[in-house]
Amino acid sequence: MDRLPPLNAVRAFEAAARHMSITLAADELHVTPGAVSRQIKTLEDALGVQLFTRGHRQVSLTRQGQDYYRAVTRAIEVLREATRKLQRRRQRKQLKIRAYTTFAMRWLIPRLSGFHAAHPDIEVLLKASLEPVDFRKEDIDGAIRLGDGHWPGSHTVRLVDNVLVPVASPSLLKAGPKLKRPADLAHHTLLHSSARPDDWGHWLEAAGAAEQVDARAGMTYESSAMSYAAAVEGQGVAIAQRFLVERDLQDGRLAMPFKRTVNMGDYTYYLLTPAHREETTSMRTFRLWLLEQFKAA
């Protein structure tokens, strides 16, 4: 049977062997000498090996006791080091943040290195999921969510204007079927995200082309990030949330065939933090940094 020895007994043995005295060991461990003596006896019984020879008013290690002591010292050092590491990690300020995959991939992750450079002591752990936020059940410090700004139990900070705009690859616009008026979208493949099925409808309505173009037609992807990637590849025209494709527009991977945009108003992205906890300084730093990023954009 592969069992660990009684660890308290090992601890007592280590202290006694180091001091070469039961009394001093007991002092260190804040117990009586009787307790240490008993622990060592327990250990010897468990191992079936004599570790100490008891002399008059002193103890000394047996041969096997010396070997065991060396091994125990190393093991305790490993344990001590592991504990130190763990505590260092705890002391480092961690922020667990939840965000949508698309938001994380297209916006947050590309900017996070800037945050780490500015605040090396704060470690941001990102989690992606669509689940509703419940700060009492889930171990997270904050979440970035899409909604109308009303989440019971959460403090909310509005992050950005969510503006819908059609995007497509420049090559598609040059070589594909003409795309002068919104009604021409009827001859193009519309790219959708299943998480945001109504975006094309909103935009076509605003553009006055809801009659001519079927807002449901086209191809649907699981996330907006996938539909944007499809647009970059020239597979069709995606309806994008503008701040998530800003870099692609700047770099020329995507272009806007129409100037018309639809602002979703208060239905946009918010930073949620638990209302029942006081804001930590790291969270405050992160919140201010987020807002700064959006202001700069």
Place this chain on the structure above:
DNA sequence: TTCATTGTGTAGGGTTTCAG
């Protein structure tokens, strides 16, 4: 059914005391 609470027996670990 499921979960929380309460009661009970047991093992482990502590102290005190005393002999060597």
Place this chain on the structure above:
DNA sequence: CTGAAACCCTACACAATGAA
């Protein structure tokens, strides 16, 4: 100073019971 015996306290596992 150590070891052993007697004794005490506490935590834990497990079962029984009550509440949702």
